[in-house]
Amino acid sequence: MSDKTSNPRKHYHLFDDENLDHLYFDISKNGEIDANKYSLYNFTGDPKLEYAEWESRMDMMNSWFTDMKSENRFLYERESLNGSKVVSQVVDPETKEVREMLNFASNDYLNLTQDTRIWEKVKELSPQYGGGAGGAPLLSGTMRVINELAEKIAQMKGMESAIIYNSGYGANFGTIAGLLGHKDVAIYDMFAHASLIDGSRGANKKFFQHNDSTSLEKVLKASQNKYINKLVVVDGVYSMDGDIANLNEILDVAKYYGAWVLVDEAHATGVIGKTGCGTLEHLDLEGKVDIVTGTLSKAVGSIGGYVTASKRLVNYLKYTSRSFMFSTAPYIPSIIAAKEALNLITEQKAGVDKLWENIQYVKERLTAAGFNIGNAETAIFPIIIGDDNKVKEMTYKLHQRDIFVNPVPYPAVPRKLTRVRMTVTAGFSREQLKYALDEVEIVGKELGVIPQ
Numbered sequence: 001m002s003d004k005t006s007n008p009r010k011h012y013h014l015f016d017d018e019n020l021d022h023l024y025f026d027i028s029k030n031g032e033i034d035a036n037k038y039s040l041y042n043f044t045g046d047p048k049l050e051y052a053e054w055e056s057r058m059d060m061m062n063s064w065f066t067d068m069k070s071e072n073r074f075l076y077e078r079e080s081l082n083g084s085k086v087v088s089q090v091v092d093p094e095t096k097e098v099r100e101m102l103n104f105a106s107n108d109y110l111n112l113t114q115d116t117r118i119w120e121k122v123k124e125l126s127p128q129y130g131g132g133a134g135g136a137p138l139l140s141g142t143m144r145v146i147n148e149l150a151e152k153i154a155q156m157k158g159m160e161s162a163i164i165y166n167s168g169y170g171a172n173f174g175t176i177a178g179l180l181g182h183k184d185v186a187i188y189d190m191f192a193h194a195s196l197i198d199g200s201r202g203a204n205k206k207f208f209q210h211n212d213s214t215s216l217e218k219v220l221k222a223s224q225n226k227y228i229n230k231l232v233v234v235d236g237v238y239s240m241d242g243d244i245a246n247l248n249e250i251l252d253v254a255k256y257y258g259a260w261v262l263v264d265e266a267h268a269t270g271v272i273g274k275t276g277c278g279t280l281e282h283l284d285l286e287g288k289v290d291i292v293t294g295t296l297s298k299a300v301g302s303i304g305g306y307v308t309a310s311k312r313l314v315n316y317l318k319y320t321s322r323s324f325m326f327s328t329a330p331y332i333p334s335i336i337a338a339k340e341a342l343n344l345i346t347e348q349k350a351g352v353d354k355l356w357e358n359i360q361y362v363k364e365r366l367t368a369a370g371f372n373i374g375n376a377e378t379a380i381f382p383i384i385i386g387d388d389n390k391v392k393e394m395t396y397k398l399h400q401r402d403i404f405v406n407p408v409p410y411p412a413v414p415r416k417l418t419r420v421r422m423t424v425t426a427g428f429s430r431e432q433l434k435y436a437l438d439e440v441e442i443v444g445k446e447l448g449v450i451p452q
Helices: 047-050 054-070 115-131 146-155 166-181 194-197 213-223 246-255 311-318 332-346 350-370 388-402 431-445
Strands: 007-011 020-027 085-089 098-103 161-165 185-189 204-208 228-235 258-263 289-296 305-309 381-385 404-410 419-423
Touching: 007 054, 020 054, 098 431, 115 332, 146 161, 146 305, 146 332, 161 166, 161 311, 166 194, 166 228, 166 258, 166 289, 166 305, 166 311, 185 213, 194 258, 204 213, 213 228, 213 246, 228 246, 246 258, 305 311, 350 381, 350 431, 388 404, 388 419, 388 431
Parallel strands: 185 204, 185 228, 228 258, 258 289
Antiparallel strands: 007 020, 085 098, 161 305, 289 305, 381 419, 404 419
């Protein structure tokens, strides 16, 4: 949001409670809010927006979108015609032609969304249950196949019991919201997923520096006599950086100060651990953490979420987690698919070894080329640029080369850490990876992201 200048601008009236009269935006040559000068935060997060009518808020955002689309740099919502395949058939937003693109934007790390073994199991068992569960879990929606999946997840994570949710977001939001009262506090790693942070809306929350147990100790020490219950919240594998939680140290510090620990395993299950069971197996911490949550929509290749913990806590959450209580039980074919996928993962039949061959190759190539990939350790590779316009331009240039990657601008990450996000899956051949990485290097040099 710019100051008043002689440049062409759009302005929007605000209802004035605090000497605010207008919002001013510079406009582009297209006559819309200049997409190169403003970020999504300007239309979703600025506190001044509370003083704008809904019509004005919609007009601001849609003007910004229109400008971005006019420059062919709006590369969200690209439509796939064949699912989450390694080679995806994608409708080009500009030409409307179908492009065959190498898919480095998917979280389907083991390509299990396309696994015929899983879909044969779905076809075999779905007629027994049908599609929808027909009721909330506490009423008529309790199905044996859902309970079997919960037992499988608890076993994988070294816990006593589990609940299955409709989504990973619902599991995270509902668990934290169901636990926190006005005299409790959630203490988050600053890179924790939004679904975790949203669970503490209206409650107390604090943050510690990413993966830093010393920073966590400072926050816990300052919180010691202010709150009844303290919940430390981390990701097992971080979705934007691909690094693994420093969980041993975090757990030691949390326990010393009497705090519980919650670990979100969304991007860890099926990726790390000797048999793909996730962070707790990887760090030999099964049964040491208070709460584990996760999704069934990443390496598991289905949809849904879960929380696993002690039997006492699971029983408590069944009646305090509103996203569980007031939602119909999950779609049954997705439950069957998730259960079979977890069987393949734990039986080492899901291609985890091939995934790690691809991870190592991509990491070596990106590092050798000079890209800043932060502390990436798993299947997620951030190409950190720190310039929103270069992020958009790199995404567009790779799109033109039939390489599908995701732009991650501010405010999804801090301004200095904006990036192009690549994810690697098991199904890529070495030839496909080589082509893609050669092109990524060429584009990186063209844009000055890495040296010529």
